[in-house]
Amino acid sequence: MADDLTRIHEELASDGVYVHPSLRGLVSKADEADLEHQVTAAEHTTYVVVWPLRDNDTYGGKASDLLTRLHDKFPDPGIYLSTTTRLEPTDYSSVEVDGRQWGVPGQPDGELNDYSIEMVVDLEEHQDVPSAMSRSIELLSMDPARVEKLQDKLLAEHSADYREENPREDDDGWLPGGLTTVVVALVAVFVAWRVAVSFRKQAKPAPLPKSALKQIRAARARETLSLAHDESQALGEQLDELEIAPGDDQQAWQAALDHYAAVRRLLTPEEPDELDAVGALVLTRRGRDALETARAGKAWAPSPTCYLNPLHGRAGKERRVEWQGRTLEVPLCPDCLTALRRKKAPDILDVVRRGKPVHYFETDAEPWASTGYGSLEPDLVTRLQAGLQ
Structure with missing residues (x-):
């Protein structure tokens, strides 16, 4: 692991972007060059780590663990962005980006200060690592209020799509799979993610005996x-x-x-x-x-x-x-x-x-x-x- 962190740090110190060799098929040399240009132009020192995280790896599949260990060993200030275990899209998920920050003036260490960034990238459903990472860097340069408005707009669109695909009937009965009807508010640990998700009764097929x-x-x-x-x-x-x-x-x-x-x-x-x-x-x-x-x-x-x-x-x-x-x-x-x-x-x-x-x-x-x-x-x-x- 120590060698891994050293290799990452050396590359970040050189051009701000590290791409693991095994992921070259997902991030080309040209993609890496574009990301290097973006981090160079960023307001705050920004680093990008493209790493093949897996649930059972040294870091438990957590970008937060990888980035924290990296910063503990090489405490360079800045904003650190990393891939997660979601490196490629599936039928049910898109590419995800996680981040941490240390030594950013006027902001606390640890989680990214503007948490809406991760939510926006997730809601936009990016289909490849370069797009998700590039968008994250772009959002970091935007006014936080503007990012939050964008988040609210995307949430409203998703909610409208859901209502159109799943017409509401009444509030009683069963959900698919035999689940009792509940209202679950999913609010991210971050205050900016103010989302309430209601699970309503779906259009029912013919009931089973x-x-x-x-x-x-x-x-x-x-x-x-x-x-x-x-x-x-x-x-x-x-x-x-x-x-x-x-x-x-x-x-x-x-x-x-x-x-x-x-x-x-x-x-x-x-x-x-x-x-x-x-x-x-x-x-x-x-x-x-x-x-x-x-x-x-x-x-x-x-x-x-x-x-x-x-x-x-x-x-x-x-x-x-x-x-x-x-x-x-x-x-x-x-x-x-x-x-x-x-x-x-x-x-x-x-x-x-x-x-x-x-x-x-x-x-x-x-x-x-x-x-x-x-x-x-x-x-x-x-x-x-x-x-x-």
């Missing part, structure tokens, strides 16, 4: 349990076959063993509760990650899963979600973020309780509900052990 819905839910529960058994068995076999090598991280190894032991306890009953089966999957995947990290000789820390649905895997940025009068800052996966941005209902994990579908975090299933399967409180193993005592 209750017996069919019950069978569908039962099938989903069986699938989750089967997957938990399969993945935990694979982890157990890995742990049996491997031995701790001199270069391995012993604490990470122990974490892998502890997670596997917790999984076996959860799957001991003949028919575990569906939320326990989901918990077993989350713990198994954390155990596997801990084992891989141990074998690489690195310290391990659990990565948060998506708060709305832990089956979505690792989460990215935290967002402030207002839910039934409560406000939480929770990590969300790219799919849920995209659904919220597009004013669509995210795929929230729900289960049947007393004959009615409810979201998992509205149940009394612990430690899952209060910790968000580790998204709010990372140490799931300790919480689980405390509950079993």
Whole structure:
């Protein structure tokens, strides 16, 4: 990692832009030259880092971690922009840019001062890295009030598009996937992102009989349990076959063993509760990650899963979600973020309780509900052990 940071710093000190060699297919030499010209002309010292972030990499897939470590090692003042794990567009998301700043006159260190910039780039749905990064630099040079007006305009357009595609009927009933109707206000951690997103009833297809819905839910529960058994068995076999090598991280190894032991306890009953089966999957995947990290000789820390649905895997940025009068800052996966941005209902994990579908975090299933399967409180193993005592 130290060599990575040194290479990045040397290139930034030279021309203000670093492009990882593996991403040359996304950012050409000509694109890089254009970005270099932009950062040279910027009002404040600006740096651009194009890095192949991945969820399970040294930086946990977080641009904030990469940039913070870079600045800690080489504390040059300025505005730092970086790519995220969203390097290419998909059917559900566009290219994303993240940023940090240090030593900018009159502005606090840390998050970008004008947070509307990231929101505008996201709403404009840029399809390639050069476009998203160039637009970010351009927005940095604009008056913040103008950027905020642009953000409001884009939000209004997206909202109008949503209303046109999804005519509102009434406020009662069900959302697709059996979710109860709720109103969720997604407000970014940043004050500038003042967005309220309402999930309304969609135009309904012909309703399924209750017996069919019950069978569908039962099938989903069986699938989750089967997957938990399969993945935990694979982890157990890995742990049996491997031995701790001199270069391995012993604490990470122990974490892998502890997670596997917790999984076996959860799957001991003949028919575990569906939320326990989901918990077993989350713990198994954390155990596997801990084992891989141990074998690489690195310290391990659990990565948060998506708060709305832990089956979505690792989460990215935290967002402030207002839910039934409560406000939480929770990590969300790219799919849920995209659904919220597009004013669509995210795929929230729900289960049947007393004959009615409810979201998992509205149940009394612990430690899952209060910790968000580790998204709010990372140490799931300790919480689980405390509950079993």
